[in-house]
Amino acid sequence: MYLREPCYDIDELKKENLHIHTFYSSCAKPSMDIETIVRQAEKAGLRRIAVTDHFNDPDFPVVEYNEEMRKKVKQLGAKVDVLFGAELSAYGIGKFLDRTEINKALDYRLYSCNHYHLDYWEHPEDKTPRGYAEHALKVVEALAKSGRADCVAHPFIGRFVKIFEDRNLITNSITDNEIGDILTILKENNVAYELNAGAVIGYPEFARRIWNIGKEVGVVFHMGMDAHRPESVDTADAAENFKKILL
């Protein structure tokens, strides 16, 4: 379990990268072993990182992999604090792929709520942008209230729904009031909202709305690069982009 105090200074936020895939995620580069990741993080001057492999199969042995990596990090005498977590799946309203024992064994529980491109993911009956927006809001709300999550990864962005030509239709259909309400629910349930590199840079207008309303509400933002390659462990370039987009 990990949640920081609210912080809206990007130069502070960038000292953490809480979304990193190792080679145990099939989409990550084979060079993403824990030693390489730790060395990259140290070189970048990061204070804390989280490894968050995809959990798309209830039998994926994430706890065993994490314990293996934890031993290795101890041997390395790493200067960076490493959280051993997972990118878990809230694949529908109140639906979670991880068993409670797995959830409890993780240092950091990052949840995806919108991996609609995966075959087991629940879709709304109403397959319009607004239908997806309402579904996603309900999935995030149920997740926040479940007590299972530390942070929500790349919420609401449309890139995983492949049926609309304009990827902004879903996020555009969410009102400022709805953003205020969902961020308040996250805050009240001690769940952070991820400033995901791809989501902020790919959906700048929506990211700015989230940032401004989030500051008012007092939500906690966590920074996550969604790193799949060693170069993306460093947060410096993304942080500069975040400043241009958000401030």
Ligand SMILES: [Zn+2]
């Ligand atoms: Zn994801």
Ligand SMILES: [Zn+2]
């Ligand atoms: Zn990811």
